[in-house]
Amino acid sequence: MKTWFITGTSTGLGRILTEKLLALGHTVAATVRKPEALDDLKGHYGKKLWVAKLDVTDTSQIKDVVNRAFADLGQIDVIVNNAGYALFCAAEEASDEQIEQQIDTNITGSIQVIRSALPYLRAQGGGRILQLSSAGGQTTYPNFSYYHLTKWAVEGFCETLAKEVAPLNIGVTIIEPGAHKTSFANAMVTAPTMEAYDKTPAGDVRRAVEAGSFPIKGDVNKTVQEMIACVDISPAPLRLALGGDAYRDMRAALAARLEALDNQKEVAMASELKE
Template sequence: MKTWFITGTSTGLGRILTEKLLQQGQRVAATLRKPDALDDLKGQYGNQLWVARLDVTDSAQIKDVVKKAFDELGQIDVIVNNAGYALFCAAEEASDEQIRQQIDTNILGSVQVIRAALPFLREQRGGRILQLSSAGGQTTYPNFSYYHLTKWAMEGFCDTLAKEVAPLNIGVTIVEPGAHHTAFGAALATAPVMEAYDKTPAGDIRRAMQSGTFPIKNDVDRTVQSIIECVETSPAPLRLALGGDAYRDMRAALVSRLEALDNQKATAMASEMQD
């Protein structure tokens, strides 16, 4: 039996992951802004489920909750940074406050959870950190510019973090799901629409989302099970792509970037000083 610490467990992948882990006999420290959202699971699983209120934009609260979880539960094997949301608008449409909230939640919240957990993981000589990113951490879709800002930032942070903590027996995996039928779409934050973007790719994506024609073909249950199983893989996979759309879109983006880089090889190498 492992103990998992998971943020953002009220809905979506966080809730489904919590449910599946409890069904499999694992122990879960679940955090969320409204703890009563898990009253049904607490009633069913009792002490197998530890629940705490946590707003990941509150760094002091993060430190307190993470410390309390380790103090009361002892060893925690897996830290899952799941809390987050998407600001769905063109770059020009968002307000300063919306941009700040997106960054505070998706970047600073995730970073501070990891920073709070690391001393305990070091002390217990190991553990896993799972950072929920998305296919949008490697590729981009119009109208998600600020969401991509946060996911690309966390991927760079975790890619570096993995190198720093590997000698300490701490594994890091960036989880990159494609589109799934969860509460994610319903939780999209929006901004007033500017007519200038109506006949652009941003407008096309908006209409596809609103009409329900945006393709979603991934199985949530299989994806969550793959997340659970990845912690048994050693060494920890740095990235875990989940969903056919995630694989196709990320591969196309990577191939395109590699082709562009290769086309600049002569220019790049010309700047290198010769011995």
């Protein structure tokens, strides 16, 4: 059995992951903005569930909670960055405050959780880091520009981090789910719409979401099972795509980028200094 540290556990994927781990006999350090959200699990599992209040936009609070978790539980085997914020609007429509919240939650918060845990993982001789991204960390959809900003950024950070910490027996896996029916999807934050975008792809996506015409086939239970299973794979997989839509959309995006790059090969090589 392992000990897991998970952010954003009150609802959605984080809650389901916590429930499954506890049912399997693992110990979970769960962080939430409202600790009472886990009172039912705490009553049932007792000391197997360690709960702390955490707002991942507060770096000093992150450091304090991570320090306390390791102090109270000793070794923590898996760190899961799950807390997230999703801003759904055209780039021009968002407020400055919404943009800051998106970046502070998904980029800075994730980075600071990892940075706070790394000294402990090094000292104990290793561990795993699971970073929640999405298919939107490799492809893009209109109306999600700021969400994509954060997912692409954290994927670049984690891919680099994986190279740095692999010799220290610390594995990093970027989790890339497709669309799932979780409370997170219902918690997307919107902004006042601008008429100028009604007849653009941004408007098309908005109408499709409002009409419920996007098929959502992701199985949250199977996704969580694969997340749990991946920590026993050695070496750690750098990425874990979960959902047929995630696979299809990311593959199409990567193929298009590779084709575009190959089409520019002559220009790229011509701009190189000749010896």
